[in-house]
Amino acid sequence: MTVVIGFEGSANKIGIGIIRDGEVLSNPRRTYITPPGQGFLPSETARHHRAVILTVLQEALEQAGLKPADVDCVAYTKGPGMGAPLVTVALVARTVAQLWGKPLLGVNHCIGHIEMGRLITHADNPTVLYVSGGNTQVIAYSERRYRIFGETIDIAVGNCLDRFARVIKISNDPSPGYNIEQMAKKGSQYVELPYTVKGMDVSFSGILSYIEEAAHKMLESGQCTAEDLCFSLQETLFSMLVEITERAMAHCGSQEVLIVGGVGCNLRLQEMMGVMCKERGAKLFATDERFCIDNGAMIAQAGWEMFRSGHTRWKNDET
Amino acid sequence: MAAPSSGDTNHESGKHEFALDIPFPSSREAVIALQSLSPDREPRKGGISKQLSVSGSKLSVRWSADEARILRVSVASFLDHLSLVVETMVMFGPPVSQ
Numbered sequence: 001m002t003v004v005i006g007f008e009g010s011a012n013k014i015g016i017g018i019i020r021d022g023e024v025l026s027n028p029r030r031t032y033i034t035p036p037g038q039g040f041l042p043s044e045t046a047r048h049h050r051a052v053i054l055t056v057l058q059e060a061l062e063q064a065g066l067k068p069a070d071v072d073c074v075a076y077t078k079g080p081g082m083g084a085p086l087v088t089v090a091l092v093a094r095t096v097a098q099l100w101g102k103p104l105l106g107v108n109h110c111i112g113h114i115e116m117g118r119l120i121t122h123a124d125n126p127t128v129l130y131v132s133g134g135n136t137q138v139i140a141y142s143e144r145r146y147r148i149f150g151e152t153i154d155i156a157v158g159n160c161l162d163r164f165a166r167v168i169k170i171s172n173d174p175s176p177g178y179n180i181e182q183m184a185k186k187g188s189q190y191v192e193l194p195y196t197v198k199g200m201d202v203s204f205s206g207i208l209s210y211i212e213e214a215a216h217k218m219l220e221s222g223q224c225t226a227e228d229l230c231f232s233l234q235e236t237l238f239s240m241l242v243e244i245t246e247r248a249m250a251h252c253g254s255q256e257v258l259i260v261g262g263v264g265c266n267l268r269l270q271e272m273m274g275v276m277c278k279e280r281g282a283k284l285f286a287t288d289e290r291f292c293i294d295n296g297a298m299i300a301q302a303g304w305e306m307f308r309s310g311h312t313r314w315k316n317d318e319t
Numbered sequence: 320m321a322a323p324s325s326g327d328t329n330h331e332s333g334k335h336e337f338a339l340d341i342p343f344p345s346s347r348e349a350v351i352a353l354q355s356l357s358p359d360r361e362p363r364k365g366g367i368s369k370q371l372s373v374s375g376s377k378l379s380v381r382w383s384a385d386e387a388r389i390l391r392v393s394v395a396s397f398l399d400h401l402s403l404v405v406e407t408m409v410m411f412g413p414p415v416s417q
Contacts (some may be wrong), residue, residue: 050403054410068411087359091400094355095407101415 004073004307005060006300009089010081010109011134012040014049016060017297018071019304022119025064027290027297028056036169039162046084053092060296068100075303078106081134107302109294110135111146113260115305116298121285127254129245129273132261132294133158133177136202136241138248149248150200157237158263160204164233167212168219168226175293180230181266187231189224195236200247202240207233238269242276249282258285264292326390329383335390337382341401346376347414353378355404356397367393 003020015029032048034040061067076093077086097104114128127149128139136152158177165176170183194210196203211233218224245257257277263269270286277284291298326337343349350373357371366385371378380397384390 050399053403054406057411069415083362087400088403090359091355091403092407094358095351095404096411098351098354099408099412099414101417 002072002304002308003066003070004075004300004304005071006107006112006296006298006303007057007074007076007089007093008109008112008294008296008299009049009053009085010077010079011085011294012045012048013294014053014056014085014089015294015296016053016056017295017300018060018064018066019297019300021304022301024297025066026060026062027295028059028063029293029295030056031174033172033174036171037166038172039166042082042084045082046088049085049088053088057092057096068096071100071102073103073105073303073307074100075105075107075299075306077109077112077299079109081109103307105303105306107299107306109299110137110139112298112302114139114146114258115302116291116295117258117260117285117287119301120287120291121258123256123258123283123285125254126256126258126285127245127249127252128258128260129241129264130261131157131241131259131263131269133162133263135261136204138200138244140248140252140254142252149251150202150244153198153201153203154205155208157202157204157241158261160208160237161233161263163208164211164215164229167215168229170226175262177263177266180234181268183227184230184234184268187225187227187229189228189232190235191218191224191228191232193232193236195240197240197243200244200251202244204237207236234266234268238266238272241269242272245273246276246280249280255280255282256285257282260287260292262293265289332383335382335384335387337384337390337394339380339394339397341378341380343376343378344413346373347417348408348412349373349376349378351408351414352401352404356400361393363389363393369393369397 005018008015012032017027018025030052032045074097130137136156137148138150139146162176170179194207274284329336353373361367367389368383370381
């Protein structure tokens with residue numbers, strides 16, 4: 001039996017999770033939510049995490065019914081992500097690893113998402129679409145490494161959605177993307193937006209500039225509603241993602257798609273991807289908000305994989 | 320935990336210097352703090368350098384900076400990080416026997 005505790009805090013979510021041989025024993029999480037119209041900055045985010053991290057750690061142990069002695073390994077997000085919050089989490093992980101005398105593993109955040117997706121869905125060898133506020137990549141596993149087949153050449157799709165949410169000042173609670181999704185359901189008019197797929201990659205910053213300007217003009221003149229813009233933005237962004245995923249699948253001869261990352265919670269994206277998969281006779285895998293959105297258990301799971309394959313040396317380098 | 324410290328301008332090098340000595344209950348705990356706090360580089364690449372070391376059960380930090388405000392930011396940030404490490408040690412310590 002191998003028990004791993006994972007610490008995650010690379011963006012505005014701080015989560016600590018415990019996994020024992022593929023079973024999630026606990027996975028508490030807190031989200032730093034800013035007022036409508038505001039994004040989250042590194043120093044404030046770090047302050048939020050610092051205020052709650054020890055409480056969340058206590059919860060993780062209590063909910064799992066474990067004592068520190070029961071843990072075999074401590075895993076934490078080494079990167080990528082925002083520097084200040086990552087350091088806050090690394091400090092606690094390093095300290096408890098030493099206090100409890102356990103090996104410490106630095107985990108790649110993106111791989112955490114993928115390993116959790118594979119664990120929960122039992123997808124065998126999928127083409128992975130990793131979409132969140134900070135990342136947009138199409139990934140497949142080839143010759144002992146995860147490799148990027150397509151990605152955004154500028155901002156992540158979640159970043160595009162979050163920043164549009166700020167322009168129309170919708171609530172960030174529980175997340176801007178969730179609220180865009182709900183508003184999109186009430187949209188009835190399709191507003192044409194730029195469609196920017198570049199070969200196997202995508203670009204979103206032009207679409208963002210376009211829709212920010214369009215929002216000011218069209219909402220003022222009453223040409224369309226905010227709901228129409230949310231609907232149009234989702235349809236455009238998600239079509240682009242489906243296209244590059246399909247391109248990678250064709251390249252790799254893959255029959256499985258796994259969507260991970262916070263934007264993967266979006267049911268419209270899952271629906272559109274499902275249509276493409278059905279046309280190709282492929283299977284679609286997705287997880288729910290417990291595991292799509294950044295969480296500690298996904299870091300524990302990636303750490304478990306690393307620990308079991310022999311990464312047990314303490315590597316105390318910078319985060 | 321008292322933290323006697325001193326700051327000064329080194330008139331020869333023109334650099335601003337600051338020294339902090341933090342006593343811990345044991346040498347082991349001072350080393351744990353050192354290992355937790357030393358890996359991360361200063362976010363600012365130039366104009367500041369920081370050295371951490373342990374002697375007995377005391378953690379020592381020495382700063383050297385080109386400007387007073389850079390020094391202030393680094394020291395404030397370090398104290399934040401130090402307090403988090405100490406709080407963690409209080410809540411989840413003492414260290415297991417080796």
